[in-house]
Amino acid sequence: xxxxxxxxxxxxxxxxxxxxxxxxxxxxxxxxxxxxxxxxxxxxxxxxxxxxxxxxxxxxxxxxxxxxxxxxxxxxxxxxxxxxxxxxxxxxxxxxxxxxxxxxxxxxxxxxxxxxxxxxxxxxxxxxxxxxxxxxxxxxxxxxxxxxxxxxxxxxxxxxxxxxxxxxxxxxxxxxxxxxxxxxxxxxxxxxxxxxxxxxxxxxxxxxxxxxxxxxxxxxxxxxxxxxxxxxxxxxxxxxxxxxxxxxxxxxxxxxxx
Numbered sequence: 001x002x003x004x005x006x007x008x009x010x011x012x013x014x015x016x017x018x019x020x021x022x023x024x025x026x027x028x029x030x031x032x033x034x035x036x037x038x039x040x041x042x043x044x045x046x047x048x049x050x051x052x053x054x055x056x057x058x059x060x061x062x063x064x065x066x067x068x069x070x071x072x073x074x075x076x077x078x079x080x081x082x083x084x085x086x087x088x089x090x091x092x093x094x095x096x097x098x099x100x101x102x103x104x105x106x107x108x109x110x111x112x113x114x115x116x117x118x119x120x121x122x123x124x125x126x127x128x129x130x131x132x133x134x135x136x137x138x139x140x141x142x143x144x145x146x147x148x149x150x151x152x153x154x155x156x157x158x159x160x161x162x163x164x165x166x167x168x169x170x171x172x173x174x175x176x177x178x179x180x181x182x183x184x185x186x187x188x189x190x191x192x193x194x195x196x197x198x199x200x201x202x203x204x205x206x207x208x209x210x211x212x213x214x215x216x217x218x219x220x221x222x223x224x225x226x227x228x229x230x231x232x233x234x235x236x237x238x239x240x241x242x243x244x245x246x247x248x249x250x251x252x253x254x255x256x257x258x
Contacts, residue, residue, distance in 0.1 A: 007090065068109040204237065
């Protein structure tokens, strides 16, 4: 059910972040250690979104760059060379394990994007699509007609994006989307990951998540990318808010801090 990763910190090559670590996202595509509730490999495509410039979320005013393919990440022979030549201070990447019945196409691969936002979903919406039909009906028709793909992840992104467009703070947009989906599809697994290149927001519902913080950088990932003891497992039903120098955890439906 997918693996994803967020990085915020000093400019670093994509290869250093995604390929070189002993249990990198690249390796997790065929040898994940903490998959739950379906799937054993993540071979149904991948995507990398990164921000250009000289610092975290840096920029130039342009949105992030995305590279997505509907093939296993290990099958893309151009990626290692591209990854070694590309440096960023903020990144969101994912490898995909498609829910049975959902299309394996490039546009179904995270990260989904608009403006400066990048978004990923690790999990599944239970009872799809009937369980969330009423929620989908609350969106503008044009949003439904222009979904990246007919998938639960694309709809979750549309729900989050609709709130962001209305000026809802990112943490609230994630929490409210998770709460509304769980109300109609309580067996769903909803690990959502969002970034604007400066901060990151992540939920845990049904899947693993871990955080490793250093003085000037942070990694948030579905599972640790190495055996460094600095990783902290995020409990279920938490909302993580991350910057390059710190992070907090709160109950998704409360205000308990960590």
